[in-house]
Amino acid sequence: MKPITLFFFALASNAVPGQTAKSSDLTIRTATGTFTGLVDPKFPQILQWRSIPFAKPPVASRRWLPPQKLSSNSSEHRHSTKFPPSCPQHVSAIESFWNLPLTKGNLIYNGAQNDTSGFVGEATSEDCLHLAIWRPTSEPPEGGFPVAFFMTGGGFVMGGVDLPWQNPESWVERSQSHIVVSVNYRVGIFGFPNARGLLAGQQNLGILDQRAALEWVHENIAAFGGNPGRITQWGRSSGAMSADIHAHAWHKDPIAQAYYLESGTAIGISSSLSVDDATFSNFTFVARHVGCDVPCGSDCDNEDGMAELDCMRQVSMIQISNFIGQYGDRGKIPVLTFSLVVDDRVHFSDYKAQAEAGKIAHRPTMLSMTANEFSSLVPWPPANLTKGPNQAEVDAVTIPFAACAPLNSTTYRNRLGPNAPVFRFQYAAEFPNLNVYNWLGAYHNAETSLIFGTYGLLDHIANTTEFQVEVSHSMQDHILTFFKDP
Numbered sequence: 001m002k003p004i005t006l007f008f009f010a011l012a013s014n015a016v017p018g019q020t021a022k023s024s025d026l027t028i029r030t031a032t033g034t035f036t037g038l039v040d041p042k043f044p045q046i047l048q049w050r051s052i053p054f055a056k057p058p059v060a061s062r063r064w065l066p067p068q069k070l071s072s073n074s075s076e077h078r079h080s081t082k083f084p085p086s087c088p089q090h091v092s093a094i095e096s097f098w099n100l101p102l103t104k105g106n107l108i109y110n111g112a113q114n115d116t117s118g119f120v121g122e123a124t125s126e127d128c129l130h131l132a133i134w135r136p137t138s139e140p141p142e143g144g145f146p147v148a149f150f151m152t153g154g155g156f157v158m159g160g161v162d163l164p165w166q167n168p169e170s171w172v173e174r175s176q177s178h179i180v181v182s183v184n185y186r187v188g189i190f191g192f193p194n195a196r197g198l199l200a201g202q203q204n205l206g207i208l209d210q211r212a213a214l215e216w217v218h219e220n221i222a223a224f225g226g227n228p229g230r231i232t233q234w235g236r237s238s239g240a241m242s243a244d245i246h247a248h249a250w251h252k253d254p255i256a257q258a259y260y261l262e263s264g265t266a267i268g269i270s271s272s273l274s275v276d277d278a279t280f281s282n283f284t285f286v287a288r289h290v291g292c293d294v295p296c297g298s299d300c301d302n303e304d305g306m307a308e309l310d311c312m313r314q315v316s317m318i319q320i321s322n323f324i325g326q327y328g329d330r331g332k333i334p335v336l337t338f339s340l341v342v343d344d345r346v347h348f349s350d351y352k353a354q355a356e357a358g359k360i361a362h363r364p365t366m367l368s369m370t371a372n373e374f375s376s377l378v379p380w381p382p383a384n385l386t387k388g389p390n391q392a393e394v395d396a397v398t399i400p401f402a403a404c405a406p407l408n409s410t411t412y413r414n415r416l417g418p419n420a421p422v423f424r425f426q427y428a429a430e431f432p433n434l435n436v437y438n439w440l441g442a443y444h445n446a447e448t449s450l451i452f453g454t455y456g457l458l459d460h461i462a463n464t465t466e467f468q469v470e471v472s473h474s475m476q477d478h479i480l481t482f483f484k485d486p
Contacts (some may be wrong), residue, residue, distance in 0.1 A: 008392070010312065021028050025047055026038065026039070026135070027221050028049070028224055029223060030052075030220040030222055030223050031072050031219055032053070032054075032070040032071075032072060032073060032074035032076075032216070032220070033070075033075075033077065033078060034075075034076065034077045034078070034079075035049050035052055035063055035072055035078050035079075035080045036077070036078070036079050036080060036465060037050070037075075037080050037081065037133075037234055038051035038080075038081040040169065041347060042169070042342060043169045043170065043173045043251075044137075044174075045136065045138075045173045045176065046134055046135065046136055046137060046169060046173045047134070047135050047136075047137060047171045047269060048081075048132070048133070048134050048169070049080040049132065049133045049224070049319065050080055050081060050082055050083045050084070050132045050416055051078075051080050051081075051083060051084040051130045051132065052078075052080055052130060052131050052132070052133065052223075052383060053070060053129060053130050053216075053397050054067075054069035054070070054129055054130065054183070054212055054213045054216035055068055055070060055129040055209065055213075055216075055306075055427075056068040056069070056129075056189075057126055057127035057129065058126060058127075058129060058186065058205075059126045059266045061313065062404070063126065063190070063204075063312075063313050063392055064193050064195060064198060064205065064309060064312075064313070065202065065392045066202055066205060066208045067129060067205070067208055067209050067212040068258065075077070077385075080327045081314075081351045081457055082182060083131035083132065083161055083162035084128060084132075084160075084161060084162070085123050085124050085125035085127070085128050085160075085185060086121060086124045086125075086128060086129040086159070086160025086161070086162060086337065087124060087125075087126070087129075087160065087184055087186045087187055087190060087191065087355045088120055088124045088125070088126060088128075088188065088190050088240050088317050088320075088321050089120070089124055089157060089158040089159075090118075090119070090120055090121070090157070090158075090188070090321055090322075090324065090325025090326075090328070090392075091114075091115065091116070091117045091118065091119060091120070091121050091155075091319070091325075091330075092116065092118065092155070092325065092329055092431075093116050093117065093118030093326075093329045094116070094323060094329055095380075095382060096380050097376050097380050098117055099115045100115075102118075111359045111441055117447075118325070118329055119322055119324060119325070119326075120275070120317070120318050120321035120322055120325065123319075123384060124160075124321075124471055126190065126317050128160075128184045128186070129184060129185070129186075129209055129212070129213075129284040129301045129302065130161065130166075130182070130183075131182065131183040131184065131213050131217070132161045132177065132182050132183075132214070133179065133180075133181050133182055133224055134168050134169060134172045134181075134213065134267030135172065135179040135224055135225055135226070136172055136173070136176040136178075138175065138176040138177070138379065139274045140225035140226075141177075143164070143224055143227045143229070143230070143263035144221070144222055144225055144226045144227030144228070144230070145177065145178050145179045145226050145227060145230075146177075146178050146179070146226075146227060146230040146232070146480075146483045146484045147178070147179045147180075147181060147215075147217065147221055147226045147227060147228075147230060147231045147232070147234050147483075148168075148178060148179070148180045148181070148234050148260075148483055149181050149183070149214060149231050149232065149233050149234060149256065150166070150168075150180060150181065150182045150183070150234050150235065150236075150239070151182075151183060151185070151233075151234070151235035151236075151239035151240075151242050151243060152182065152183075152235075152237070152239050153236040153237025153238045153240070153263075153264070153445070154167060154187065154237070154238060154239075154271060155237070155238050155339070156188070156191065156192060156206060156238050156338075156340065157185050157187050157188045157338070157339070158187060158188075159187065159238075159239075160204075161182045161183065161184050162186050163455060163456065165427070165445075165448050165449050165452060165454050166182065166197040166236070166448065166452055167255075167452060167454060167455075168180040168182070168229065168452050170452070170453035170454065171183050171280035171451070171452055171453045171476055174453065174473075174476070174478055175476065176189050177480065177484070178480055178483055178484070179221070179224065179225065181213075181217050181221070183209075183210060184209075185206045185207075185208045185210050185213070185242075186205050186209055187206055188321070188338045189286065189321075189324060189338040190205070190317070191204075191205050191206030191209070191338075192204060192205065192281055192322065192338045192339050192340060192341055193205070193273070193283055193338065193460075194275050194277055194280055194282060194338065194341045195280060195300070195305065195308070195309055195312075196283070196284070196296075196300060196304065196306075196308060196323075197304075197306040197308055198303030198304060198305070198451055199308070200343045200345060200347045200404055200445065201343060201346065201352055203343055203346075204340060204343065204346040204347050205348050206242075206342055207242060207245055207246070207249070207340075207347065208346065210246065211229065211246065211250065214231075214233065214246075214255050215255065218231065218255050226394065229257060229355035230257055230388055230483075230484075231255060231256050231257055231287065232256060232257065232258040232259065232260055232482070232483045232486070233246060233247075233254075233255075233256035233258075233259050233260075234259070234260035234261075234262065235260075235261065235262065235264065236262040236263060236264070236445070236448060237262070237264050237444065237445065237447070238264060239262075239264070240261040240262050240263055240264030240265065240402030241261075241264040241266055241269055241273070241340075243256075243259050243260070243264075244259070244264070244265045244266035244267070244346055245266045245340075245346065246361075247259055247266075247360055247361040247363065247365075248266060248348060248351060248354050248355075248359060248360050248361075249345070249346045249347070249348075251360050251361045251362075254361035254363060256361070256362060256363060257364075257365045257486065258363050258365065258366070258482065258483070258486035259361070259363060259364075259365045259366070259404075260365075260366045260367075260368075260479070260482065260483075261366070261367045261368070262372065262451075263368065263370065263402075263444060263445070264370050264449075265367065265405050265406060265409045266291050266348075266351050266409075266410075266411060267351040267355065267405060267408050267409045267412065268325055268351075268400065268404060268405035268408050268409070269405045270445075273339045273340050273348065274339065274341070274342055275337050275338065275339050276339045277337075280305070281334070282334075282336050282337060283308075283312075283338075283339060284296070284308065285334065285336065286309050286312075286323060286324060286336065287311065287312050287321065289323055289327075290312070290315045290319055290320055290323055291311070291313035291315060292308055292315065293314050294307045294308040296308075296312060316349075321450060324336055324338070328458055332370070335382045349451040351432075352408070352412070354447075355409075355412035355413070355416055356412065357417075357423065358416070359407050360412065360413070360416070361416065362416045362418055362419055362420045362421075362422075363486075364419075364420060364421050364422075364423075364482075364486035365408065365409075365413055365420065365421075365423070366422075366423040366424070366425075366479075366482050366486070367401075367409060367422070367423070367424045367437075368424065368425050368426065368427060368447070369401075369402035369427070369444055370402065370426070370427045370428070370442040370443060370444060370445075370447055371426055371427065371428035371441060371442040372398060372400045372442050372443055373397075373401050373443065374394045374397045374398045374401065374404045374444065375389065375391075375394050375398075375439065375440050375441055375443045375444075376389070376440060376443035376445065376446075376480065377397070377443075377444055378390075378393050378394055378397065385437055386437070386440030387439070388437060388438075388440070389439070391439075395477070401484075402426075406424060409422075410422045418445065421486075423482065427442050427446065427447040427475075428441075429446075429447075429450075429471055430442060430446075431455070431462075431464075431465060431466075431468045432461070432462035432463070432465065433448065433455065433458040433459055433461045433462040433463065433464055434458060434461075436461055448477070450468070450471060450472040450475050451471055451472075451476060451478075451479060453476065455468060455472060466476070472478055
């Protein structure tokens with residue numbers, strides 16, 4: 001393992017100053033159409049394409065099917081100036097650390113909707129398989145800019161491109177030397193249905209969406225000035241688990257030339273978010289409560305499952321999402337979980353065995369964790385915010401998550417040889433505008449705004465400090481060095 005030491009001072013930037021964007025730079029022809037982006041006056045030295053479809057809309061008969069490739073239609077011209085809707089997700093009515101103090105940066109934009117509304121997000125849609133691209137106005141180097149392919153976190157139940165903390169505008173403008181791509185993918189029951197009527201390889205649709213987006217980027221990013229041979233697949237939390245899942249599932253054809261796993265791995269962690277439901281009871285439970293009570297005896301077969309799916313495809317997304325979300329908010333039993341499904345094709349039951357057999361992409365990998373990951377993830381203590389949760393409970397889950405899992409992942413990757421070096425670092429900083437409560441420490445997701453340069457979103461809590469800016473720049477420069485030459 002190669003250690004990374006993060007020196008917390010501002011590094012001298014070798015970025016080339018950005019150039020003034022020309023209108024011709026904003027219109028890009030790809031294999032699936034022509035897209036015109038925009039220049040935001042707040043960030044005049046970057047070009048943005050905020051909504052580019054990478055697959056056919058998974059609606060109607062395509063609901064709960066793998067992503068379908070777009071046909072070549074270079075005559076189609078779209079204006080890619082507004083962020084796409086996020087994939088369907090519930091806005092919980094339960095107050096939590098994430099939807100109260102951190103609302104401004106952590107939740108998808110939902111217009112006038114209350115952040116504890118208890119309904120499906122207003123700014124969500126099944127027609128959500130879109131990605132966004134940010135690139136500098138400076139001339140790309142020979143071969144093109146390195147590309148950071150980012151997958152949002154959210155526990156496989158929430159997240160999207162339009163999530164303020166994860167907007168890379170200020171970082172790309174500062175660096176003038178890399179491209180960031182951020183992608184939507186299906187979550188919850190629409191992304192991980194575990195339905196009887198689907199084939200084994202079709203249950204982890206959200207992961208398949210990510211792969212479809214990666215393939216689109218590989219085929220088209222050169223048109224935006226990117227280097228298709230220099231793509232780093234990067235994810236945060238469940239996005240990091242996803243990136244590691246890709247490294248195993250597509251180890252023979254990874255596309256990515258490197259991986260950055262930010263607070264998540266497949267080995268030792270993804271199993272905690274896997275669904276154990278061999279009888280497909282969760283999907284059927286929902287179906288029966290939204291008008292699709294398809295008779296099914298003890299010998300349920302695929303024909304029954306197909307009838308159930310056909311019926312569920314007629315039910316509105318809003319009705320399905322509201323039932324599941326409101327059922328969960330009420331704390332009902334049985335608990336309904338729609339997340340990763342072990343199929344031993346996309347998501348594996350034994351990642352240790354996969355790694356020991358060498359069935360993992362032989363690529364450089366960087367892993368990072370925070371020092372107190374689960375302080376923000378254990379049950380939130382609204383009755384006593386000053387005291388916070390029991391630290392022993394926090395440690396009991398932080399140690400396996402933030403110490404053991406990345407260590408095991410590093411151990412297996414170190415056996416792959418010199419072409420697959422492993423780098424690790426831990427984030428342990430605390431800043432006034434990020435640490436709403438003293439007991440939080442360096443919590444899960446605390447480092448994200450420093451990587452993206454979006455820490456100012458929480459200046460309503462406390463002002464950004466000069467040292468915080470220096471730490472952010474140092475982290476950005478070290479991570480960018482990995483993207484450029486892992």
